[in-house]
Amino acid sequence: MLKYFTYKVVFFILAFPLAFASWNSSYWWVWIILFVTLFITGLFLGSVYIGSGFYIDVVCRALPEQRAIALTFDDGPHPDQTEKVLEVLRKHDIKACFFCIGKNADAYKDLLKKIDAEGHIIGNHSFSHAFWFDLFPLKKMREEIVNTNILISEVIGKNMRLFRPPYGVTTPNLAKAIKRTGMVPVGWSLRTFDTVAKGDIKKISKKLNRVKPGDVVLFHDHSVNLPEILNEFIIQLKKNNIEIIRFDELTNIKAYV
Numbered sequence: 001m002l003k004y005f006t007y008k009v010v011f012f013i014l015a016f017p018l019a020f021a022s023w024n025s026s027y028w029w030v031w032i033i034l035f036v037t038l039f040i041t042g043l044f045l046g047s048v049y050i051g052s053g054f055y056i057d058v059v060c061r062a063l064p065e066q067r068a069i070a071l072t073f074d075d076g077p078h079p080d081q082t083e084k085v086l087e088v089l090r091k092h093d094i095k096a097c098f099f100c101i102g103k104n105a106d107a108y109k110d111l112l113k114k115i116d117a118e119g120h121i122i123g124n125h126s127f128s129h130a131f132w133f134d135l136f137p138l139k140k141m142r143e144e145i146v147n148t149n150i151l152i153s154e155v156i157g158k159n160m161r162l163f164r165p166p167y168g169v170t171t172p173n174l175a176k177a178i179k180r181t182g183m184v185p186v187g188w189s190l191r192t193f194d195t196v197a198k199g200d201i202k203k204i205s206k207k208l209n210r211v212k213p214g215d216v217v218l219f220h221d222h223s224v225n226l227p228e229i230l231n232e233f234i235i236q237l238k239k240n241n242i243e244i245i246r247f248d249e250l251t252n253i254k255a256y257v
Contacts, residue, residue, distance in 0.1 A: 002046075004054050015035070018035055050168040055171060058165075059186050059251055064213035064214035066243070068243040069250070071230075072164070072216060072219065073098045073099065074218065076098055079107075079108055081227070082115070085226060095246045096120050097246060099124065102147060120246070122255075124160050126148060134167070134169045138176055158256045159256055163178055163185055168188070170185070184253055190216070191207070
């Protein structure tokens with residue numbers, strides 16, 4: 001996949017023939033608008049598609065060498081839903097990865113301890129998960145990551161390595177913040193769109209039917225009907241002889257320092 005640096009070089013080189021060609025054209029401004037639009041569009045697509053590795057390489061799946069997948073849950077801990085999700089996982093003896101928001105972890109420390117105590121791993125999902133997070137300056141992004149690491153470390157006594165970008169969006173600033181904090185960026189290969197489907201079991205199940213060995217599946221703690229959907233999904237996977245293991249075991253990437 002094309003990388004950010006290479007992308008900029010290619011457009012820089014293309015700018016010279018474009019300038020020459022449009023020099024005597026009455027519509028030179030059209031070419032410039034088109035050129036800039038294409039450039040910005042590429043940057044946008046590279047940002048929103050987490051699997052592109054456009055700004056930074058992101059772990060989104062594992063090689064399907066074994067018939068196994070990993071479950072991940074974003075945006076928790078949630079005061080109502082997280083416990084129900086843990087109950088389903090406990091029932092099937094399955095371990096998952098919870099990417100927690102710092103402010104939620106601070107508000108529900110007992111739930112955070114429970115996630116850890118039951119053998120699940122915990123990752124960093126920024127402190128605020130703010131709507132404008134992707135527009136934050138580098139210093140503020142780094143602070144969000146570091147403050148979440150410190151907070152969760154004080155609760156569970158472990159130093160996290162895994163970081164999932166809010167909304168799955170990457171930017172040049174976030175790529176620098178991730179590298180400077182020594183985190184491992186984690187994405188997904190199968191998104192359930194459970195927040196968009198708003199509990200629509202048929203829609204979510206249709207997405208989950210596409211699961212393949214090596215997949216990293218994305219859920220959200222707070223999704224409506226998630227426990228019911230999760231339970232049925234696990235039962236179906238067992239019928240298809242697909243194992244569910246922790247993200248660190250699937251990818252051979254350490255979750256903690």
